Amino acid sequence: xxxxxxxxxxxxxxxxxxxxxxxxxxxxxxxxxxxxxxxxxxxxxxxxxxxxxxxxxxxxxxxxxxxxxxxxxxxxxxxxxxxxxxxxxxxxxxxxxxxxxxxxxxxxxxxxxxxxxxxxxxxxxxxxxxxxxxxxxxxxxxxxxxxxxxxxxxxxxxxxxxxxxxxxxxxxxxxxxxxxxxxxxxxxxxxxxxxxxxxxxxxxxxxxxxxxxxxxxxxxxxxxxxxxxxxxxxxxxxxxxxxxxxxxxxxxxxxxxxxxxxxxxxxxxxxxxxxxxxxxxxxxxxxxxxxxxxxxxxxxxxxxxxxxxxxxxxxxxxxxxxxxxxxxxxx
Amino acid sequence: xxxxxxxxxxxxxxxxxxxxxxxxxxxxxxxxxxxxxxxxxxxxxxxxxxxxxxxxxxxxxxxxxxxxxxxxxxxxxxxxxxxxxxxxxxxxxxxxxxxxxxxxxxxxxxxxxxxx
Numbered sequence: 001x002x003x004x005x006x007x008x009x010x011x012x013x014x015x016x017x018x019x020x021x022x023x024x025x026x027x028x029x030x031x032x033x034x035x036x037x038x039x040x041x042x043x044x045x046x047x048x049x050x051x052x053x054x055x056x057x058x059x060x061x062x063x064x065x066x067x068x069x070x071x072x073x074x075x076x077x078x079x080x081x082x083x084x085x086x087x088x089x090x091x092x093x094x095x096x097x098x099x100x101x102x103x104x105x106x107x108x109x110x111x112x113x114x115x116x117x118x119x120x121x122x123x124x125x126x127x128x129x130x131x132x133x134x135x136x137x138x139x140x141x142x143x144x145x146x147x148x149x150x151x152x153x154x155x156x157x158x159x160x161x162x163x164x165x166x167x168x169x170x171x172x173x174x175x176x177x178x179x180x181x182x183x184x185x186x187x188x189x190x191x192x193x194x195x196x197x198x199x200x201x202x203x204x205x206x207x208x209x210x211x212x213x214x215x216x217x218x219x220x221x222x223x224x225x226x227x228x229x230x231x232x233x234x235x236x237x238x239x240x241x242x243x244x245x246x247x248x249x250x251x252x253x254x255x256x257x258x259x260x261x262x263x264x265x266x267x268x269x270x271x272x273x274x275x276x277x278x279x280x281x282x283x284x285x286x287x288x289x290x291x292x293x294x295x296x297x298x299x300x301x302x303x304x305x306x307x308x309x310x311x312x313x314x315x316x317x318x319x320x321x322x323x324x325x326x327x328x329x330x331x
Numbered sequence: 332x333x334x335x336x337x338x339x340x341x342x343x344x345x346x347x348x349x350x351x352x353x354x355x356x357x358x359x360x361x362x363x364x365x366x367x368x369x370x371x372x373x374x375x376x377x378x379x380x381x382x383x384x385x386x387x388x389x390x391x392x393x394x395x396x397x398x399x400x401x402x403x404x405x406x407x408x409x410x411x412x413x414x415x416x417x418x419x420x421x422x423x424x425x426x427x428x429x430x431x432x433x434x435x436x437x438x439x440x441x442x443x444x445x446x447x
Binding site for chain 2 (some may be wrong): 176178179181182183184185186187188239241242315318322
């Protein structure tokens, strides 16, 4: 794998990702505190045994007293997001906005679900009926998406402006011997191994069937949607043209690199699990962006003053040569 | 696959698009059953007219290298795309060279027949 440390640019470091991460650290504890206050205020109306978990059939199967409920909900809401913030602290600056979004969103989700489901049991002597907090659950999902999106947008590194000037193309960088008037376009594909897609499909289908047979048959309606999602995201199109590199699937653009942001492109090797923690559209702890679908050969794009971009494709040497040739023209 | 066209070249653009596809086949990067980018996408990427790409694809279809089907786009159908594409590329280069040295069609035909 090529070295990943980006060159130092002339623009000062963008402080927003770190600020977003710091703010996200307060979201969980604040919600947890508010939730505990709300629980204490509603204590007299809550049943002695508060349901805290429901089975797939909707019946409660685990109960706690008031103190246990408040402590469990408070700790989960405060500490799980804080753990994500701590992880984000060790991530590359450009990836901290994403960590902040996850921490904030999960804090809202956990707080609304844990405290909400308990507060929804007000006025009942015991929780023996179905899950009472559907309203809270929907509010939790909406709130988590809103908070997560807001933090992600705030903490997003400004990558539209090139951080510094382009240096000369390294002598070893591949390029095409074509005239400057030649228009080039490279089209490729990056796809998950079919065996992996099959295994995930079978495991997912078994899980859905198990839930359906446990008394929730309507869950089967999501199978076609999951199938489309899996097939649509298991492979992506990689395009290089006069505007740069794009990775797209299902009509969504997962990754873009503008030509004027490219220092040079080369071929390296990548291990999705070890370097990116998984497959698909990823951000590594060291800030590298990647669309990685398998181990092995990958196109590695060194950006000017920013972290590298990695895309697993066959024919990466030709793609790198096209990118270098086009990048040289934009200066 | 790599498309490469030079508007400043004397070669027509549709021939350059067809040559790009043949080059990929000859190099073994486009195999039987593989789908080419749609004519619309290729035209957009190269910033050329859609009909230029369609004409190139029709040429490749007439050469037996690809099949054009509504809804499926252009698919490589040649049983030996590498060999056939290489042959077409060599013939195209041969004709270009013959023109350059002033040889007529009859001269070239005679030369080929004498080699067979």
